[in-house]
Amino acid sequence: MxxxxxxxxxxxxxxxxxxxxxxxxxxxxxxxxxxxxxxxxxxxxxxxxxxxNDYPYLMDESNLNAMFDMLDTAGQGYITLPQYKGALQSMGLNTDDIMYLDTDTITSDVFKEDVMKKFAAMWASF
Incomplete structure (x- = not known):
């Protein structure tokens, strides 16, 4: 080598x-x-x-709420799996381990919780 x-x-x-x-x-x-x-x-x-477990985050709850609201343009209270994956990718977060089905919808609470967990996992890997 x-x-x-x-x-x-x-x-x-x-x-x-x-x-x-x-x-x-x-x-x-x-x-x-x-x-x-x-x-x-x-x-x-x-x-x-x-x-x-107090990692430095780029996003706080208000940022995540704003991002979710931009994705949920119809105000339905949920986003689709492709929207969810796109949001994660735009933040540099891994989408390989997503366990949701293509037909599942993601609520704001789930979105925020998942994003914060993924940020923590990302920082913990260093």
Whole structure:
């Protein structure tokens, strides 16, 4: 195996591209005055969160409510599975483990709960 392939495998094994992507997203979302300090604090929060489950999130409940409302344009109180998957993908969250059927509908409460669980799982993987 050459050095380049070895390097790729190392980065992949430790999920470094995903970590950088998520840290960059946090940085752009919050736009702190001192980005280096913010990144250090975020990494420290991730480390601490393994014990407390208090992960840094891009979205809070009001953001998730707004996103759900944008998807539920008819105001029916639910979204379809393709809408749900699209929303997760747009937030950089995994859709491979979704257990819903194509005919299932996703309510706001389920949407918010699932998104927060997926964010926690994503951060926990680092």
């Amino acid at each position: 050459d050095r380049e392939e070895e390097g790729r495998r190392y980065l992949e094994q430790h999920k470094i591209p995903e970590l950088f992507h998520n840290l960059s997203a946090l940085l752009l979302y919050h736009r702190p005055e001192k980005p280096r300090e913010f990144l250090i604090q975020s990494l420290e929060k991730i480390k601490l969160a393994r014990m407390t």
